[in-house]
Amino acid sequence: xKKILVxxxxxxxxxxxxxxxxxxxxxxxxFIEEFDHNENVQIDLVSxxxxxxxxxxxxxxxxxxxxxxxxxxxxxxxxxxxxTLKPSEVSASDYDxxxxxxxxxxxxxxxxxxxxxxxxxxxxxxxxxxxxxxxxVTALLNVKLSNGLLLINDKTVSGFTNEEEALAQQTExxxxxxxxxxxxxxxxxxxxxxxxxxxxxxxxxxxGQNPQSSKAVAESVKLLLGL
Numbered sequence: 388x389k390k391i392l393v394x395x396x397x398x399x400x401x402x403x404x405x406x407x408x409x410x411x412x413x414x415x416x417x418f419i420e421e422f423d424h425n426e427n428v429q430i431d432l433v434s435x436x437x438x439x440x441x442x443x444x445x446x447x448x449x450x451x452x453x454x455x456x457x458x459x460x461x462x463x464x465x466x467x468x469x470x471t472l473k474p475s476e477v478s479a480s481d482y483d484x485x486x487x488x489x490x491x492x493x494x495x496x497x498x499x500x501x502x503x504x505x506x507x508x509x510x511x512x513x514x515x516x517x518x519x520x521x522x523x524v525t526a527l528l529n530v531k532l533s534n535g536l537l538l539i540n541d542k543t544v545s546g547f548t549n550e551e552e553a554l555a556q557q558t559e560x561x562x563x564x565x566x567x568x569x570x571x572x573x574x575x576x577x578x579x580x581x582x583x584x585x586x587x588x589x590x591x592x593x594x595g596q597n598p599q600s601s602k603a604v605a606e607s608v609k610l611l612l613g614l
Contacts, residue, residue: 395488398492404560410443411522416601421609443491489524498525582597
């Protein structure tokens with residue numbers, strides 16, 4: 388049995404303007420779907436505070452593809468999003484991989500969360516897979532390994548680009564630009580065309596550029612887990 392911890396935001400509103408945000412739903416569903424029908428995989432949902440995970444309204448409506456719509460209309464799945472675990476309720480030793488979903492909300496509750504950093508470090512150092520997509524990669528910015536180096540130091544990574552942030556018209560409202568923050572921490576940042584699927588794998592570190600990359604991140608994690 389392989390166990391994967393999927394991490395989601397609790398932030399439902401921009402700190403910089405009166406506009407809702409939250410999880411970009413497909414970044415959770417496209418990943419989870421890759422494992423959902425494998426009886427040898429267990430997925431648990433966790434968020435910084437536990438409890439409810441708000442959904443970014445922009446990720447719903449016309450943005451819903453058939454797969455994500457099916458999850459959105461699934462009462463059992465939606466109840467899980469309303470009742471996520473707290474980091475203190477899980478143990479890194481139980482998990483083979485951790486995956487950080489995105490949505491702009493993550494920029495406020497992922498980067499400095501020490502409990503999430505510890506979960507990432509422990510899973511990675513015991514031979515597990517650490518992964519994230521889009522703004523979820525913010526969770527990896529400050530993860531320090533036992534040797535004192537940042538996890539992403541000199542690692543090939545991706546994440547939401549400055550261009551994509553500008554195209555989304557959010558540059559002036561986000562607390563920092565993820566592409567810049569990754570480069571500042573000596574990560575080897577890579578990207579593809581805006582809003583096209585792009586994933587980097589560096590050993591047991593897997594990162595995707597944007598919402599379009601969630602499925603490909605899952606496929607890479609699946610390979611690393613031998614599934």
